[in-house]
Amino acid sequence: MSSKWENIQKRSFLESEARTRALGLVDPGTFTELAGPRHRISSPHLPLLGEAVEFDDGIVTGVGLIGKKPVFVASQEGRFIGGAVGEVHGAKLANIVRMARKAYDEMLASNPDLPEEKRPAVIISFDTGGVRLHEANAGLLAHAEVMDQFQDCKGKVPIIALIGSRVGCFGGMGFVAAASDVIIMSQFGRLGLTGPEVIEEEMGKDEFDASDRALVYRTTGGRHKYIMGDCNVLVADSIAAFRGALQEVLGKLYAEIAEMSCIGSLEKIQYQLKLVDLCVETAPKDAKDVWKSAGNENPDDLTDMPLDEFLTTVKRLTDRY
Amino acid sequence: MEDLIGQGRAAIDMIIDPDSFREGEVGELSITDEDFGASAVIGTAELDGEICTIIASDAMTANPKFPVVYAGIIGLEEGYKMAQAVYHSIKADKDKPLAEKRSIVLIVDTPGNGAGKHEEIFGMNKSTGAYQMALADARKVGHPIVAIVVGRAISGGFLCHGLQADHVLSLGPKFNTMIHVMPITSISRITKLDIEWLQELAENNPVFAAGPDYFYKLGGVEELIDSIELIRERVVAHVAEVRTKKLAGRDDELGPWGRGALSVERGSRVARSKVIQTMDDEFAAVAERYLS
Structure with a gap:
């Protein structure tokens, strides 16, 4: 086991770059990057606008092992144009998912009794605001391709979303995360569709003040999403913690993993509609009102208590509804 | 009638x-x-003469329970309602052969998803995400899905209600149809790039410019229709064409992946193909190490 890999484990997930996350999530020495920087496939569109490029277009894609399981990994880099999805970035993401499904089809065709521990999985470490405006049309079309590939994985390949990086997971990528089977977050992770500034623009500063950091976290942050049931596992901010949760989830049978998803069937959306009814009935002024509906008598205490205490104390909406 | 904006x-x-x-x-x-x-x-x-499911937006009717849902915006309830319509289409035809799966027609005129506090607290991404998954599911079990853009197909709205179809059609730009992520004015503001320069560049580069003709060049729209009178005929024709392809097992030519291939035919999104090929080749060389 290389000492470098060991060092990576202790690092903050929030502060880690995309490649570090990808390397650290899989078993030591097993990661092979695909279409990595040495191929220099960068955006052909950014230079036309006078913008700098990166040779990985802000996403690391590759394959590694967790135990005997081949895992197809995508890891987004928020430091490059906010992790936004352009043509190359989007094609890498869509294709890594497609490769996992193709590998599954080939493996199962040659050995229908292949044990679950050897069957492929997809891991996506999100750090993105969605479509890259400089190549917006291609980025939007790529989003649709990713969703399409996700659906092909249903019944075959589990998809695990990891959210705990600076940019969070917003815009069209919020759909992609929601369509994953399992979402693992840290309390610093944020997940949503519309960014805070746009909500403020739409509703007015009195209703939603985008500069209020605590409010933004209460609405989209890991703790909130855990209470809502949108985040399945809430972990500490280290690569080791994310990897540990990942190993635990991937140790389950596929059927159990698929059951953890929020959406993807009529039954699941009927349940989500019950929560929408709750929203209409209670008209919450703040996410904390929903935490109270979930059975948390003192919702104010939940924001600042240490993670361990939070996890043992908190009542989730899914416990009650 | 000059255009169909707001006329779902x-x-x-x-x-x-x-x-x-x-x-x-x-x-x-x-x-x-x-x-x-x-x-x-x-x-x-x-x-x-054949049964089909219709899904559209009604720009004239706001949702009284959600203040940000008006003018054809898809809100929390709308997304799940649209998804329900898709899942019930699948359920109703579960035991029918491929040739008899009902078609699903998406009539597209939406400015986007609900952008509000309640929407984010409860997870707007799940609602229209669910709708996209439902459409992809229906497409893959054999329902022909055809989307027709008659008005606005904006960003996330188009992603949810349109881009998961087998084929996407659009009225041409003379009918004021809008397909884009953001108008150039907003792109200019956010990227801090000069607007006149952007407009000039847009004329030759379909990748960020707003309009159905640019999406056509990128393979994001199968066909542009230049007469309102022709819409019905073209939708019927595309449903038939999609069904024929499904019966022939040519699903890879349909939906988002099929439109990826279409971009190659139309000489755009060249980098996309290069990326996919590079990854596939590179993995083939090491696959043995990973796959047992």
Whole structure:
């Protein structure tokens, strides 16, 4: 086991770059990057606008092992144009998912009794605001391709979303995360569709003040999403913690993993509609009102208590509804 | 009529067989509450004598329960309502052969998803995410899905209601149809790039410019229609073409992946193909190490 890999484990997930996350999530020495920087496939569109490029277009894609399981990994880099999805970035993401499904089809065709521990999985470490405006049309079309590939994985390949990086997971990528089977977050992770500034623009500063950091976290942050049931596992901010949760989830049978998803069937959306009814009935002024509906008598205490205490104390909406 | 913006209901009548629309009903689904997802219209109709599911937005009806849902915006209830219509289509035809799976027609005129506090607290991404998954599911079990853009197909709205179809059609730009993520004015503001320069560049680069013709060049739209009178005929023709491909097992030519291939034919999104090929080749060389 290389000492470098060991060092990576202790690092903050929030502060880690995309490649570090990808390397650290899989078993030591097993990661092979695909279409990595040495191929220099960068955006052909950014230079036309006078913008700098990166040779990985802000996403690391590759394959590694967790135990005997081949895992197809995508890891987004928020430091490059906010992790936004352009043509190359989007094609890498869509294709890594497609490769996992193709590998599954080939493996199962040659050995229908292949044990679950050897069957492929997809891991996506999100750090993105969605479509890259400089190549917006291609980025939007790529989003649709990713969703399409996700659906092909249903019944075959589990998809695990990891959210705990600076940019969070917003815009069209919020759909992609929601369509994953399992979402693992840290309390610093944020997940949503519309960014805070746009909500403020739409509703007015009195209703939603985008500069209020605590409010933004209460609405989209890991703790909130855990209470809502949108985040399945809430972990500490280290690569080791994310990897540990990942190993635990991937140790389950596929059927159990698929059951953890929020959406993807009529039954699941009927349940989500019950929560929408709750929203209409209670008209919450703040996410904390929903935490109270979930059975948390003192919702104010939940924001600042240490993670361990939070996890043992908190009542989730899914416990009650 | 010069254009169909805001005319989702009128567009339904132009496309389906006369007086055949049963609103709120799809298979076992029967929605009687008029306020539920009021900005989305779902139902069953006949299209050229065959049963089909219709999904549209109603720009004239706001959702009284969600203040950000108006003008055809898809809100929390609307997204799930649209998804219900799709899942009930699948359920109703579960035991039918491929040739008899009902078509699903998406009439697209939406400015986007609900952008509000309640929407984020409860997870707007799940609602229209669910709708996208439902459409992809229906497409893959054999329902022909055709989307027709009659007005606005903006960003996340188009992603949810349109881009998961087998084929996407659009009225041409002379009907004021809008397909884009953001207008150039907003792109200029956010990227801090000069607007006049951007407009000049846009003329030759379909990748960020706003308009259905640019999406056509990128393979994001299969066909542009240049007459309102032709919409019905073209939708019927595309449903038939999609069904023929499904029966022949040519699913890879349909949906988002099929439109990726279409971009190559139209000489755009060249980098996309290069990326995919590079990854596939590179993995083939090391696959043995990973796959048992």
